[in-house]
Amino acid sequence: MDKLTNKLSGVDHTKNIIEIENVSFGYDNREDVLKNITLQIHKGDYIGFVGPNGSGKTTLIKVIIGLLKFREGSIKIFGEDMKNFKDWHKIGYVPQKMANFDKNFPVTVAEVVMMGRYSKRKFGQRLNLEDKKMTQEALEKVGMENYQERLIGSLSGGQMQRVFIARALVNEPEVIFLDEPTSGIDEKSQGSFYELLQKLNKDMGITLVMVSHDIGKLTQEVMHIVCVNRTLTCHTTPEEFIRESQSANIFGQDVKIITQHNHN
Amino acid sequence: MEIFQYDFILRGMIAGIVIGIIAPAIGIFLVLKRYSLIADTLAHVSLAGVALGLFLGLNPIITALGSSIVASVAIEKMRTTKKIYGESALALFLSGSLALAVVILSLARGFNTNLFSYLFGSIVTVSSSDIYLILILAVIVITALFIFYKELLYTTFDEDSAKVSGIPVQKINIILIILASLAISLAIPVVGVLLISALIVIPVITALQFKRDFIKTIFLAELFSLMSIIVGIFVAFYLNLSTSGTIVLIMLAIFILVFSFQKHLTNR
Numbered sequence: 153m154d155k156l157t158n159k160l161s162g163v164d165h166t167k168n169i170i171e172i173e174n175v176s177f178g179y180d181n182r183e184d185v186l187k188n189i190t191l192q193i194h195k196g197d198y199i200g201f202v203g204p205n206g207s208g209k210t211t212l213i214k215v216i217i218g219l220l221k222f223r224e225g226s227i228k229i230f231g232e233d234m235k236n237f238k239d240w241h242k243i244g245y246v247p248q249k250m251a252n253f254d255k256n257f258p259v260t261v262a263e264v265v266m267m268g269r270y271s272k273r274k275f276g277q278r279l280n281l282e283d284k285k286m287t288q289e290a291l292e293k294v295g296m297e298n299y300q301e302r303l304i305g306s307l308s309g310g311q312m313q314r315v316f317i318a319r320a321l322v323n324e325p326e327v328i329f330l331d332e333p334t335s336g337i338d339e340k341s342q343g344s345f346y347e348l349l350q351k352l353n354k355d356m357g358i359t360l361v362m363v364s365h366d367i368g369k370l371t372q373e374v375m376h377i378v379c380v381n382r383t384l385t386c387h388t389t390p391e392e393f394i395r396e397s398q399s400a401n402i403f404g405q406d407v408k409i410i411t412q413h414n415h416n
Numbered sequence: 417m418e419i420f421q422y423d424f425i426l427r428g429m430i431a432g433i434v435i436g437i438i439a440p441a442i443g444i445f446l447v448l449k450r451y452s453l454i455a456d457t458l459a460h461v462s463l464a465g466v467a468l469g470l471f472l473g474l475n476p477i478i479t480a481l482g483s484s485i486v487a488s489v490a491i492e493k494m495r496t497t498k499k500i501y502g503e504s505a506l507a508l509f510l511s512g513s514l515a516l517a518v519v520i521l522s523l524a525r526g527f528n529t530n531l532f533s534y535l536f537g538s539i540v541t542v543s544s545s546d547i548y549l550i551l552i553l554a555v556i557v558i559t560a561l562f563i564f565y566k567e568l569l570y571t572t573f574d575e576d577s578a579k580v581s582g583i584p585v586q587k588i589n590i591i592l593i594i595l596a597s598l599a600i601s602l603a604i605p606v607v608g609v610l611l612i613s614a615l616i617v618i619p620v621i622t623a624l625q626f627k628r629d630f631i632k633t634i635f636l637a638e639l640f641s642l643m644s645i646i647v648g649i650f651v652a653f654y655l656n657l658s659t660s661g662t663i664v665l666i667m668l669a670i671f672i673l674v675f676s677f678q679k680h681l682t683n684r
Binding site for chain 2: 214217218219238240241243245247249254256257258259260263264267268270271273275276279301303305306319323
């Protein structure tokens with residue numbers, strides 16, 4: 153399957169873009185939340201991180217993108233040790249927003265997307281025409297170009313999440329990390345949201361790494377499933393994951409997996 | 417007009433207008449970051465600074481500035497290391513500096529009346545050297561806001577994403593909190609320690625009711641702020657009332673008006 157998509161999109165799936173070696177993470181002096189994580193993310197991958205609540209899947213994303221400092225091990229991004237890595241514009245991030253997002257924050261959709269360009273410009277420098285053009289293009293890619301002047305808080309959950317995707321897209325990133333992007337979004341919008349992600353991955357060749365609790369939907373969409381429960385307990389295809397999850401204990405402890413499409 | 421025959425009113429008016437411009441410009445970031453209470457804490461820290469200045473015979477605005485900058489950086493460090501809850505750190509500094517102020521005052525009596533004007537502000541106390549100091553601080557604050565506008569906005573809106581995109585959010589947070597101490601120190605002579613947070617918070621929450629984009633919200637906040645300060649100084653002068661109290665009450669009245677009107681609009 154990997155080889156097939158290879159040919160279709162011209163993306164070299166053998167190229168490592170992120171290499172995680174024996175990484176452990178914990179808060180302060182408490183015990184490890186993540187232990188001995190080793191994982192490679194290849195160019196063009198579409199990976200879903202799954203695991204029970206508190207398993208560390210969100211933490212793992214935050215460690216990879218440098219929001220949390222790991223204790224041991226090493227992380228290389230595009231071949232560069234993370235400590236020396238400078239090209240952060242190649243990395244897009246869509247944080248878990250819906251839960252504690254301030255709906256009264258006075259910014260428009262266009263302003264939110266432009267924020268993605270801020271780090272490209274020096275202190276005191278204003279955004280230029282190129283930034284505005286990129287903002288337009290990013291909004292068009294997610295189909296939100298007609299909502300530019302709307303306040304971000306006035307949008308539906310699905311529309312808002314598209315705007316955050318556009319903000320990640322505005323720097324033409326090679327990889328986007330998404331943390332529970334569909335939580336709080338109604339089922340219909342979820343469908344078109346996943347279509348958008350497929351477009352980013354298949355047509356634009358963007359690597360996607362997503363955390364989700366919606367295992368049923370995730371297994372229909374992604375290329376690889378990575379099970380996280382303090383350590384990595386599986387790294388497999390969705391088909392294999394579904395098969396194994398019915399017989400074996402995939403998370404290393406008694407965790408029930410719901411594979412039907414559950415929605416709340 | 418009769419009011420402008422007095423130099424001190426003119427000085428007070430200039431100081432008031434400058435503070436009226438600065439306070440909401442800093443306030444919008446503090447309010448949206450849920451940092452509103454930090455203004456109050458830093459104001460109390462400034463009071464300890466004022467007491468120290470009066471005791472040592474130094475310019476109280478400068479000692480207030482020094483102490484609030486030191487405290488603001490310490491508070492931010494405590495918040496980021498998460499060793500102490502954010503609001504507990506604020507309470508610690510608020511009560512601690514109030515205690516320090518009271519103790520310094522009891523050490524040296526004799527400037528109690530002077531201190532009263534620092535508590536509640538009095539445009540009479542704005543001296544001509546204060547005006548220069550206020551103007552210099554104001555230029556620093558406004559320049560810094562222009563330079564770091566993008567970074568402040570992104571960090572306020574979404575700290576994690578800002579950090580991932582390469583913005584030095586820790587430095588930006590420190591800059592914001594130092595700017596807040598500058599704004600508070602320069603506001604002390606006019607509105608006093610106890611009412612400063614009103615100037616920083618009320619015009620901003622009034623402007624937020626209009627649900628506009630970021631720049632328009634700042635301008636609306638500036639409008640309400642300047643309106644309240646100018647009208648407040650006039651009203652206080654002619655009715656012989658406390659200037660700071662009058663200004664804050666006018667701000668509150670505008671907020672209540674806008675808030676009720678806003679509710680009426682959204683209910684339709």
